[in-house]
Amino acid sequence: MDFNAIRISGSVHLCVPRKTLLVMKITTFLLLMTIMTVSATSLAQKISLSEKNASLEQVLNKIRQQSGYDFVYSEDLFLNSSPITVNIKDATLDEALKVSLKNQALDFKIENGAVVFKVKEASFFDKIKTALAIPITVSGKVTDTTGIPLVGATIINKTDGKAILTNDKGEFILTAQNGDQITTSFIGYQPYVFTVTNNLPFQNIVLHASLNKLTEVIISTGYQQLSREKTTGSFVVIDSALLNRKVGTNVLDRLDGITSGLLFNKNRVASQSEFNIRGRSTINGEDKPLIVVDNFPYEGNLDNINPNDIKSINILKDAAAAAIWGTRAGNGVVVITTFKGNYNAKQVINFNANVTIGKKPDLYQAPWFSSSDWIGVEKFLYDQGAYTDAINSGYLPVSAAVDIMDQGAKKMISSADSLKQINALKNYDVRKDMLKYLYRLSVNQQYAFNVNGGGDRNKYFVSVGYDRNLASKMTDSYNRFNLTANNSYRFLKDKLELTTGLLFTSSSYKSGNTYSPQSPYDRLADENGNALAVQNNLRSGYVDTVGKGNLLDWHYRPLDENYANSKSNLTSYIINAGLNYNILPGFSASLLYQYQKQSTVGEVLNNADSYTARDLVNSLSSIDYSTGAVSRVVPVGGIFNSRIEQLTSNYGRFQLNYNKSIGADHSLSAIGGVEVRDNFAESISQNLYGYDESTRVNSNSAINFNNDYALLYGGSTRISAGQESSYLTDRYVSYFANATYAYKSRYTLSLSARKDESNLFGVKSNQKGVPLWSAGFGWDISKEAFYDFSWLPYLKLRGSYGYTGNVSKTISAYLTANVIGTNIYGPTYSGIINPPNPSLKWEKNKIINLGLDFSSKSGVISGSIEPYIKDGVDLFGTSPLAGQTGVLSFQGNFAQTSTKGLDVTINTINLNGRFKWYSTFLFSTIRDKVAKYTASENTNGAIVTFPFDNPIVGNSYFSLYAYKWAGLDGNGNPQVYFDGSPSSDFSSISNSLNRSNIVRVGSAVPTTFGSLRNTFSYGSLALSFNITYRLNYYFRRTSLESTVYGPLGFQNNIDFANRWMKSGDELKTSVPSLLYPDDGSRQIYTSSDILIEKADNIRLQDIRLEWNLKKLTPLTKYFSALQLYAYLNNVGYIWKANKLGLDPDNPNPTITNTSIPLTISFGIKATL
Incomplete structure (x- = not known):
């Protein structure tokens, strides 16, 4: 309502520059003097108005305008007013108000030039x-x-x-x-x-949303639900509408580009998790955010969850938001809440189906030599004697072209035949056969059906989901079936509520061998589509003759291997139950339990006809050439590898809840409780040889896995039993408490504390439990009496300080070791992973967060600005030990990091008529550095090659390092600056410890990122698209190396034509000459900053088009909602900083690692 001049409840504070503030003060003073003058003449005015069945708000607004008085009232005071009819003329203010408020439950009082309204006291x-x-x-x-x-x-x-x-x-x-x-x-x-x-x-x-007011948001932490007005921490809430804007099988894919502070690592470096929240919070610890599903940590594979079952996702980013999760919150928390039913609600049926079609991979993206050019390289290498040893061995593989060259050189075939056969090879491109026989358009189908509703005593939500995905690789497919059932029941006059939940998943993944060409002119099939043999690990001429017909067929035909020989079947179910008892109004107790079990059975079957099985049988055979008899170590049959992984989790939680308003000005929300959890993970695997898939019989008893067996072509090997087993038990006991107090809905204070204890830590009892805590405040400035910015009716300042924690399951306070294998005498032996460390503690992250939330009138512009500081202390790091201890280094709490960042979210309503246009702009920037790291200094060569294993104090963990390029010398050799002068001394350069000889070129991950999402709607049509940007980061591109003269050198022809070839070329190129044989010195070039490229990019990520058919066709009368939609994903780049056209998300593609292709989806959603 707009008629009030002064409100008791209002909104936010505005920060302005000093000069602007001075202008505002002068303007306010002049306005005040003017108002006082006008008021002096208007207070004595008479009031006249005539209204019929008008709202009380309209009548009072006109009285206020005529009287010149300020009206003071509570914002919801007039919610129950009834329409009135008044006809007054030349009345006093008192008379006009009495007439207007007749038969209303309201009273008023005139004092100090203002009218104060209140609820009428009962008689x-x-x-x-x-x-x-x-x-x-x-x-x-x-x-x-x-x-x-x-x-x-x-x-x-x-x-x-x-x-x-x-x-x-x-x-x-x-x-x-x-x-x-x-x-x-x-x-x-x-x-x-x-x-x-x-x-x-x-x-x-x-309640239905009001379009002209700020929409209220509910925050779910996994322990409680809070109104955003009552929170002091940093949260992001993603509702089902935004989550389902994207189309896809898994949940994580739908989060990319729709929230600030969350970065997906598309071109992963080091051992990065798939995504992180506000940067990396550890060095050697666990870097994955905690996933919580329906109030409990989720230990399984997130791909198990059906996105259509999710009602909301909350991202908890700071200590006030996440500290309640203690030692598992250091990397942030993602809280997923699935749909539930509603009491006293009619039954609703929802259906969603879609199909997604993706392009074949772009195999031509990989920088290959053409067949003709590669044969030219092979001719050069043949003339240099590069293949002499392989040719003379009789069995080592050489390419078809080299074999023809050798036969021609030895006069085994004529020059004309040699030239003819070589020219034929030049016309082949194996990628054409691969696209024809090994790849297809990917097709993903998704179906989701749910029914929900409820009566007076129960509510329910039941859903079924099915996904059927056919990958672009013909052998690969994925199927998933989901069943979700959430029920609630009320007893004892609604004081007791029982909730139950079931999340069941059954999925299967099938895949086949990945073919990697050995030459660009391989042929996979003849003109009739029949499979052809290609070169593999043994020369074709050798396998044709070595057994004289007594061995198994030893040829490798990729098309005969093009079937799914690897299968993984997963079964997962989560069963939970909860009791909540309302002891008193606002005070309740809850008891929750969850049981989770996930079982994965992986099988790889190379049957008796597979190349893998035939190769092993033949390789370990021996032949009596006088009789032709063959002796086999491994019996003829298949090779079967099985791996079983089991995960079992038990969670129990008792919690007290208090949520009540105390009088008109105070409200308190508090929880406290205890939680116990037990996680057990185990795995076991083995290999079975001579395996018959029909009888499931194997011949392992005939094999001694501790023996070294002679290979038919020379040398020896052991047969792997493949027997591995592991198990890990985590037990935790946790105590937690959280309280939020609000005064007049204006000032908010929050406190949170948690103490975790675990069996992994406990050598010293005073370090067994780590208390983690947070404190926060919120100030709704716009509700202050002095605040009077009608154009910015909501302004809230909040802040928090506290600690979250992190763990690593790879180290413990106890001695840890792993089994390496068996020695030559048979017994197993182990290696020490980490010596005992009784002082080992959990990692801690100290987080300071500030937030400013705002909204302009009618929500035209709204958003938040959040700067933060995150310092990692007691982080797991490596420290050197004296050599006489038997261990050179060990892991402990020896590292520290420091991170500073800013998250900004801006929402705008650009047009809000029949044609609507809404926008959301996201901006995040992160700056981090390693503050402490005690590991032994490594060489510059190690730092340049493996920067993330060798962090440098003062720089970002994700720093890229390189040698400073100094050009080519007169012989085409690469040079970099070493001790201030150009040098080609690779040994001295790479072994140097002088850090001035390397340069930090920047971060390998984006330090600034975000998106701009626009949504347009007109009538029944809606169009939205999301533009993402990733800035301030770099990548190292590949270039010409001497490895081009290696077995798979044809897969890298970058800069081959630009290489130094003659004196003077050093003035026009930076690509060094090629050496044969390679002496390793060219690594100076590939590790220099000349090959560092900017990765900055702006990308049109996706486009969605919706058509809501509710009132457009006769059929829609059977539906309460009906929608058709289309969705394009991975549309393409708008701009890239690098001038070479390289994909920043995949700058160095290979034949088996190409960029993610464009996909298009079509779907239908219906509600009955």
Whole structure:
């Protein structure tokens, strides 16, 4: 409502420059003097107006305008007012107000030039009547239109003025009298009013969003649900609508580019997780964010979860938000909440189906030599004698072209035949056969069906999902079946609620061998499509003759191997149950339990006809050439590898919850409890030889796995039993508490504490448990009396400070070791991973976060600005030990990091008529450095080659290092600056410890990133697209190396034509000459900064088009919602900083690692 001049509740503070502030002060003073002058003449004015069935707000607004008085009132005071008809002329202010408020439950008082409105006090008779009346218990639940509980909604009895807030489930209980008016209100939603009657049923209240108000957001931490107004931490909330804007099988793919602070590592470096929240928080510890599903940590594969079952995802980024999760929150927390039903709600059926089609991989993206050019290189190498040893061995492989050259040189074939055969090879390109026989368009199908609803005593949500994915590689496929069932039941007059949940997943993944060409002119099939043999690990001429027909066929035909020989079947189920008992209004106790079990059975079967099985049988055979008899170590049959992995988790939690308003000005939300969890993971694997898949019989008993067996072509080897087993048990006991206090909905304080204890840590009892805590504040500046910026009605400042933790399951306070294998005498032997460390502690991250939330009038511009500082202390790092200890280094709490960053979110309503245009701009920037690292100094060569294994104090963990390029010398040799002068001394350069001889060129990951998402709608059509940007990072591109003269050198022809070939070329090229044989010196060039490229890019990530058919066709009368949609993903780059056209997400593609192709999806969504 817009008629008020002064509000008791309001919104936010604005930071402005000093000069602007001075102008504002002068302007305010002049306006104030003007207002005082006008008011002096207007206070005595008479009031005249005539209104019929007008709202009370409209009438009072006109009275205010004519009187010149300020009106002071509570924002929800007029929610229950009824329409009025007035006809007054030349009335005083007092007379006009009395007429207007007649038959309204309101009163007023005029004082100091202002009118103060309040609820009319009950008369003495009414008070006696109320005292004698029998109270009626009123209970209910408040949700939004999607079923999400509205936590902290205000329930006010307009008759007696008493008010309460809904709890963390959106529920409330109060007592009232027959005929009382109860109003339910929530910021950003239209209020709802109902009248109390005898035998009033449970109120299932659904509030509808108000377009001209700031939408309220519910935060879920996994322990409680809070209104954003009550939070002090850094949260991002992704609702189901935004999550389902994208199309895909897994959840993570849908999060990319839609929230600030969350970066997906597309061109992964080091051992990065798939994504991180506000940068890396560790050096050697676990770097994956914690995933929480329906209040409990999720230990399984996130691909198991059906995205269509997810109602919301909350990203917890700072200590106030995440510290409640203690030692697992150091990398941030992702809280996933699945859909639940609603009490007293009609049954709703939802269906979603889509198909996604993807292009074949671009095999021509890899920088290959053409067949003709590569044969020229092979001719050069043949003339240099590069293949002499292989040719003379009789069995080592050489390419078809080299074999023809050798036969021609030895006069085994004529020169004409040699030339003819060579020219034929020049016309072949194996990539054509690969695209024809090994790849296809990918096709992913997804189907999701759910039904939900509820009665007075129960609510339910049941869903079924099925995904069928055919990958672009013909042998690969993925199928997944999901079943989700969430139920709730109420007992004991709604005081006790029982919830149950089931998440079941069954999936299977099939794949085949990956063919890697040995030459660019391989042929996979003849003109009739029949499989052809290609060169592999043995020469064709050798396998043709060595067995004289007594060995198994030893040729390798890729098309005969083009089937799915690897299978992985996963079964996962999560069963949870919870009890919540409302002890008193606003005070409850809950008991939760969850059991999770995931089993993965992996099988790789190379049957008796496979090349792998035939090769092993033949390689370990011996032949009596006098008789032709063959003796075999490995019996004829298949090779079967099996691996079974089991994960079992038990969680239990007891929690007390308090959520209540105390009077009109105070509210308190608090939780406290204890949690126990037990995780057990084990795996076992083995190889079976001579395997018959029909009888499942094997011949392992005939093999001695400790023996060295002679190979038919020379040398010896052992046969791997493949027997591995491992298990890991984690046990934790945790104590936690969290409280949030709000005063007048204006000032908010929060405290959080948690203590974790684990069996991994406990050598010293004082370090067994690590207390982690946080404190935060919130100040809704816009609700202050002095705040009067109508164009910015909401402004809130918040801040937090605290600690989160992190663990590593690879180290312990105890001695840890791993089994390496068996020695020549048979017994197994082990290596020490880490010596005992009784002082080992969990890692800790100290986080300081500030936030400024704002919204302009009608929400035209809204958003948040959040600077933060994150310091990692007691991080796991390596420290050297004296050699006489038997261990050169060990892992302990020896490292520290420091990170500073900024997250910005801006939402705008650009057009809001029939044609609508909304935008969301996301901006994040991160600067990190290693503050402490005690490992022994390594060489410059190691740092340049493996920078993330050798962090340098003062620089970012993700720093890229290189030698400073100094050009080519007169002989085409690469030079870099060494001790200030150009040098080609590779040994001295790479072994140097002088850090001035290397340069830090920048970060290997984006330090600035974000997106701009635009949504347009007109009538039943909606179009949206998302543009992402990733800035301030670099990559090292590949270039010509002497390895081009190696076995797979044809796969890298970058800069081959630009290489130094004659004196003077050093003036026009930076590509060195090629050496044969290679002496390793060319690594100076490939490790120099001349090959460092900017990775900055702007990308059109996706486009979505929707057509809502609800009122357009006769068929839609059977649906409450019907939508057709199309979605394009990985559309393409708008701009790239590098001038070479390289893909920054995959700058060095290979034949088996090409860029992600464009996909297009079509789908339908329906609601019955």
